Amino acid sequence: MNLQRTCTLAALLLLSATPLLRADLFSVVETTDLRGKVSFQICTESEKLKIESDLSAESRAYPKALEETKKEWLQNHAESPFPNGRLKQRTMRVVTTTINRDEADKLLAQNKGREERALASEKEEKDRILNEKPNRSKRGNNQAAVEQQKREIKENRERDALADKAETILRQKLSAAVSHDIPSYGQPPEEPKKAAAKKKKK
Numbered sequence: 001m002n003l004q005r006t007c008t009l010a011a012l013l014l015l016s017a018t019p020l021l022r023a024d025l026f027s028v029v030e031t032t033d034l035r036g037k038v039s040f041q042i043c044t045e046s047e048k049l050k051i052e053s054d055l056s057a058e059s060r061a062y063p064k065a066l067e068e069t070k071k072e073w074l075q076n077h078a079e080s081p082f083p084n085g086r087l088k089q090r091t092m093r094v095v096t097t098t099i100n101r102d103e104a105d106k107l108l109a110q111n112k113g114r115e116e117r118a119l120a121s122e123k124e125e126k127d128r129i130l131n132e133k134p135n136r137s138k139r140g141n142n143q144a145a146v147e148q149q150k151r152e153i154k155e156n157r158e159r160d161a162l163a164d165k166a167e168t169i170l171r172q173k174l175s176a177a178v179s180h181d182i183p184s185y186g187q188p189p190e191e192p193k194k195a196a197a198k199k200k201k202k
Contacts, residue, residue, distance in 0.1 A: 026104035028095040028111065034167045034174075036088050037185040040095070040111045042104050051092050054180055061177040062089050069170040077165070086163035087170060090182070126153050 175182045
């Protein structure tokens with residue numbers, strides 16, 4: 001009799017737990033594009049598996065697509081070095097997983113906000129250095145250090161512009177190889193003509 005009651009109780013507990021087992025899981029994931037730029041999103045389990053499958057296919061096709069990109073770069077941009085170190089395979093990292101969608105939304109907003117603040121702070125600091133005017137009150141070494149920082153920032157931005165061009169070529173070739181779109185995050189650099197036109201309007 002006790003055995004029958006135990007089995008009945010176990011069956012009831014299993015039935016009551018079934019909805020929880022079937023509950024949707026929401027993952028906040030961090031993905032990067034071919035330039036290493038970050039994006040955050042919420043995924044269900046099936047969506048996460050799809051991203052993992054896409055990344056796996058891209059990983060297999062990446063070496064050949066990169067080699068083809070280098071060849072095209074030599075043909076069209078021979079005067080500029082190929083920005084090999086600024087291109088990388090896409091990645092995905094699970095930040096957290098929960099059954100509560102509201103909690104996932106909150107964590108998504110937190111991670112997005114943190115990333116946006118970090119990027120804005122970095123850009124603001126670089127712009128401040130670039131716009132800093134020569135100060136006679138500073139000693140020679142300090143002023144020389146500022147000028148060196150300016151040169152490094154400008155050179156880095158020039159390399160980034162070249163890397164963005166190479167990324168466009170690589171993304172197109174990789175997308176064709178794996179038969180799905182490859183995302184690119186962030187704002188593309190403005191074309192010189194467009195930027196000049198905006199300045200004139202002001």
